[in-house]
Amino acid sequence: MSRLILFNKPFGVLSQFTDSKSPTERATLSEFIAIKGVYPAGRLDRDSEGLLLLTDDGRLQARIADPRFKMPKTYLVQVEGDPQDADLEPLRTGVRLKDGMTLPAEVVRIDAPDLWPRNPPIRERKSVPDSWLRITIREGRNRQVRRMTAAVGLPTLRLVRWSIGDWTVEGIAPGAFAETSA
Structure with missing residues (x-):
């Protein structure tokens, strides 16, 4: 069974678990989600808020994020x-x-x-x-x-x-x- 996490991403948080591009620390998903093996299905800009889906299922991740599926x-x-x-x-x-x-x-x-x-x-x-x-x-x-x-x-x-x-x-x-x- 696939895992699906519905996360309410706050303003200012990156849609990734690490931030290797910034010399200053920016908030990432790792500060909120301590579940191994799940990855974001798509992105949500740092200055946007709301629903970010994470899953451990590559097919589901593609179905959610890939524009071909027009979700x-x-x-x-x-x-x-x-x-x-x-x-x-x-x-x-x-x-x-x-x-x-x-x-x-x-x-x-x-x-x-x-x-x-x-x-x-x-x-x-x-x-x-x-x-x-x-x-x-x-x-x-x-x-x-x-x-x-x-x-x-x-x-x-x-x-x-x-x-x-x-x-x-x-x-x-x-x-x-x-x-x-x-």
Whole structure:
């Protein structure tokens, strides 16, 4: 039976067990997960939070991470600005980035979700409104959601991966994990 770990990755933590590239110590998965033989299925940027899946099954890892399988990944995204439906339409049809067109995303404006506080908190400006979106993509390009929102004039302030396929971070505190069978 495959092991599958659902980890709520805090802001500032690398999606790997060691950090050999930085002369200063940065937080890694090893500070939170002491289970041998599991590896991340995909990545989540250091400045992003939320669901990171880890497994000991190479096939499952590939099925989750490989864009060929188009596994949906849903993000709760706080953006700068007050987007209307027309502003979100380019995200729904595909956005041209430097590395080509993205696949269409599912995008809905949502009320501010009841999330844990982020440490450090995001920078808030009284003169600039912010909004929350729920964005589901089926690719996994580097910093894709941030690049997509920036391309349509909505810079990302906070990015929380909420789910991958049917797996969700709901009910898992930042820095904690739950184990389930795949």
